[in-house]
Every structure is written in C-alpha cells, then in structure tokens.
Amino acid sequence: MSQFSFDVSLADFEAQVLQASLQTPVVVDFWAPWCGPCQTLKPLLEKLAAEYRGRFLLAKVNSDENQELAAHFGVRSIPTVKVVYQGQLVDEFTGALPEGQLRAFLDRIALPGQAEAGLREQAAALVADGQLEAALAKLVEASQANPADQAVQLDAIDVLLQLGRSDEAAQLLSGEFKEEAERAQTLRARLALAQGAADPAPLEARLAAHPDDHACRLELAKAYAAHQRFREALEAALEVVRRDRFFGEGAGRQTLLDFFTALAGGQHDDLVREFRRKLSATLN
Incomplete structure (x- = not known):
C-alpha cells in the first residue's frame, strides 16, 4: 500500500476516482478475495503504483462488496481494470497481464514523470x-x-x-x-x-542570369528548405506567386502551402503566420 493506492467503495467513488481523475489517470482494479488471478494482479499494480509515484492512481474495488459499481462499469469477469481520466473511461483490460505487458499499458496512460x-x-x-x-x-x-x-x-x-x-x-x-x-x-x-537536398549555389547563379525562370526559383526554394533556410525558402516561393500566380497551375502557392504544413506547430509558427499573411495579401 502507498499514498498512490487505496481501496474504494460506492460511497467514496466520486471523490476518490471521478474527482481525482480530473488531474491524474485513475486505474480502477475490480477484484475479489476468491479470485486467483486477482491475487497476482493486485499486488503487482500496487507495486507499480508506488514505483510510478503519482503518474497514475490505483483505486481497488472489491466487486463482491460493490456489485452496483461493477455492474455500472459492465464488469463481467475479474480481474477487470478500467482507466478513468478527466471523468471519462479511456482504456481497460481483463485478466492478469504479465509485468512487461502491464508496464506497457501503464506507460501508455500514465502522466509524464x-x-x-x-x-x-x-x-x-x-x-x-x-x-x-x-x-x-x-x-x-x-x-x-x-x-x-x-x-x-x-x-x-x-x-x-x-x-x-x-x-x-x-x-x-x-x-x-x-x-x-x-x-x-x-x-x-x-x-x-x-531528403534529396540540392546545393542552392548553382540554382542561385542560374536564377541571377534568368530572373523569370520560375521553375528554377521553386527548385531554389526547396533547396533552401532542405538546408533549414526557411525564411529564404518562403520568400522564394512567394516571389513566384508575385511574378506569376498561375505558373505551373499555381505551383508557387502549393509550394508555400507544403512549407506551411512542414513548419506548423513549433518554433516556426510566427514565420508561418507572417507568410500566410503575405500570401493572402499577394493573392487579394
């Protein structure tokens, strides 16, 4: 037994499980004293609850003494384990899992340490x-x-x-x-x-000699992106849209959209927002 493992009945289920689950995943173990596999699973869950130190809580429900709870959760055989997080049932399994499989299950549902x-x-x-x-x-x-x-x-x-x-x-x-x-x-x-990054230098030289070579400019944009030169990549693709929005059936715009996808959701969000605005202004 530890501070992360406790017995639960119908009387305190809401406070101990539902309310607690708003902050931390609660593993609810339905067991019974006469159940052989329960006697294997329950101490293993208790050990892991102590080891994981609050990344999940273990609520143990004696299903013989709490048949209403067992029925509410659709428990048909024991041991049955249900995981409640933020007031919702999010995962479950039935039977006594080996420790390796149990750890994998807990790693999937537990909060980061x-x-x-x-x-x-x-x-x-x-x-x-x-x-x-x-x-x-x-x-x-x-x-x-x-x-x-x-x-x-x-x-x-x-x-x-x-x-x-x-x-x-x-x-x-x-x-x-x-x-x-x-x-x-x-x-x-x-x-x-x-992948397949080209050297920007020859493309830059080619474009300097032929500034209206839109295909070369798009190749250069992709080469810049491959070398993590994202601002230059976006500028080059946008310049194609500025010069000829219909080139290659809108290839400049599509290249920008591909860059936006690749740069989304991280440290480049401000850059993506900036060029989304520029693209919108160019097209309108």
Whole structure:
C-alpha cells in the first residue's frame, strides 16, 4: 500500500476516482478475495503504483462488496481494470497481464514523470540556445526513462532534422505515433523537404542570369528548405506567386502551402503566420 493506492467503495467513488481523475489517470482494479488471478494482479499494480509515484492512481474495488459499481462499469469477469481520466473511461483490460505487458499499458496512460518532464524542458531551453547536440542527449535520457512517450521521441526527431541527420530521423519516423499523429505528420513533411537536398549555389547563379525562370526559383526554394533556410525558402516561393500566380497551375502557392504544413506547430509558427499573411495579401 502507498499514498498512490487505496481501496474504494460506492460511497467514496466520486471523490476518490471521478474527482481525482480530473488531474491524474485513475486505474480502477475490480477484484475479489476468491479470485486467483486477482491475487497476482493486485499486488503487482500496487507495486507499480508506488514505483510510478503519482503518474497514475490505483483505486481497488472489491466487486463482491460493490456489485452496483461493477455492474455500472459492465464488469463481467475479474480481474477487470478500467482507466478513468478527466471523468471519462479511456482504456481497460481483463485478466492478469504479465509485468512487461502491464508496464506497457501503464506507460501508455500514465502522466509524464517529473524527471522526464524536466528533461524535456531542459532540452527545449538548449534548442532555443542553439545547443542541439546537448538537447538531443537530454531527450535520449528522457526517452530511456519512458520509452513509450511519443512526445519525447518526436522532440528528438525534430532535433535530428535540425542537425541534418535525416536518415536517423527517417528511421524513427517509420514507427506509429497514434497519440501524436498530427505532429508526426508535420515532421514527415519536414523530412520530405530535407531528403534529396540540392546545393542552392548553382540554382542561385542560374536564377541571377534568368530572373523569370520560375521553375528554377521553386527548385531554389526547396533547396533552401532542405538546408533549414526557411525564411529564404518562403520568400522564394512567394516571389513566384508575385511574378506569376498561375505558373505551373499555381505551383508557387502549393509550394508555400507544403512549407506551411512542414513548419506548423513549433518554433516556426510566427514565420508561418507572417507568410500566410503575405500570401493572402499577394493573392487579394
């Protein structure tokens, strides 16, 4: 038993589970004294609740003594575990899971640990200061502390892209990111910009000789983006729209929209907003 694990009845269920779940995921274990698998699962859950130190709370419900609660949650066999977060049922399983599977389940629903959250904050500060290698080391440490945290993994991928380590970023992005799908898609779009990067110098020379070569200007925009020169990339694509909005069936506008997708939801938000306004002004 620990401060993170407690018995619950119908009388205190609202306060101990529903109200508590507004802040922290609550794992509700429906068990009974005569149930053999319950005697395996319950102490394991208690041990992990103490180990996770408040990243989730464990509420234990004796289903024999609280049949109304069991019926309300549709419990048909025990042990049954339900997860309540922010007042809603968000996950569940039935039966006694092995410790490895149980840890994977808890990692999926538990809040980040204080140490892990602190490492992410340190990494963000290092990125802002331009210390990308040091930031990546912090994120690797955070990922080792909680390998299931997709936000930390995507932070690391973002830093890898900034470092130009596209192959490593691509390998990590090949996995599934169901909990962070939108951000993963943004990073995949940025990875697509980085792959097959052309040298901007020959394109700049070609464009200097032929300023109305819109195809060359768009190639240069993509080369700039691949080299993390995002402002120059956006300016080059916008210039195509300014000079000929109908070129390539609106290729300049589409290139800008692709850049907006790749740069969304992060440190480039101000830049994206600026060029969205410029694009709108150019088209109107």
